[in-house]
Amino acid sequence: MATKNEKSKGGNSSDKAKNLEEFFLDSLKDIYWAENALVKTLPVMFDNATDQKLKTAIDTHLAQTKEHVNRLDQVFESLGEKAEGKKCLAMEGLIKEGEEILEETEKGAVRDAGIIAASQKIEHYEIATYGTLAAFAKTLNKRPALDLLLKTLGEEKKSDCLLSTIADTNLNSQAASQDFQAKDEKAD
Template sequence: MGTDKKKTTNQNESSDKAKSLRELFIDGLKDIYWAENALVKALPKMFENVTDQKLKTAIKNHLDQTKVQVTRLDAAFKSMGEKAEGKKCLAMEGLLKEGDEIVQETEAGPVRDAGIIAASQKIEHYEIATYGTLAAFAKTLNERTALDLLLRTLGEEKKSDCLLSTIADTNLNSQANSEDFQSKDLNAV
């Protein structure tokens, strides 16, 4: 009797498992669809906690861009005859929680802004890896419409990552470092 129960559980588990590249591709699309929608909700909070004007502008622009990327994912699903739906992305959930922790554990100003850039770049790198993989799957599966949409988003994610690096490198990290020195000088007195 115990064996029958095990057999039923294993059959149910295997029915949820991807058995083809197409199924793996669709699972990946669902994952990033959830992630992008979660990011649409998280970016306004990041925006509110940033003090650097260039970073505020970058986050605002990325929010607008992310909304377009969600629309592209809708179109990718539609092009394949699939329903656009999300599947909880544990990686994005963790990255967003880490970003929240940075906000909670830093004072407003350049140090928090530098932390938000670091958290944002982790998110960008995750998205770059995901979109690159999904584009490779779409190419192999000859899903040309989805491939085009995914490659457009991949390019945007790479540009966003570069912009964040530029904002950090041009002045923000130096300002955060100056605050570190000011704090040390005050503690020495």
């Protein structure tokens, strides 16, 4: 039975990863596309955020994301491969979900809470991906790639923690107080 991917590619077995090294390279192309897509998406999130701490976190993460792309260029180079992306369906979906949040919320604390929620989903995807890629690099004895991937993994984890802190220290409470204010206004 052919998988959906085999049908869309015409079932060509030459497109399939035959070993862990090929799967590793294919996964690198996936995250390379994802990081480049985030470079375009993060400025939109920045423009829609109102909380200054959140805006600063997004701006910092944009700079980091550009560095992550540079590191991935180095990973590809260390493997003797050309840096190229392959559409990441997971990231495409996460970005679309974030865009939907922007459309469905008014500017302010509630939208900021939504931006954090969407951003953390993205961070968790990146953490899972970089953790897996680092495990593959370790297994394949690709030490230069492993070191670069672990550095990015650490930064992604820190970004996730920062977003949690911003949400927990005040932002979610502000969004909730908007809910209470709206209910009070309806009751009047």
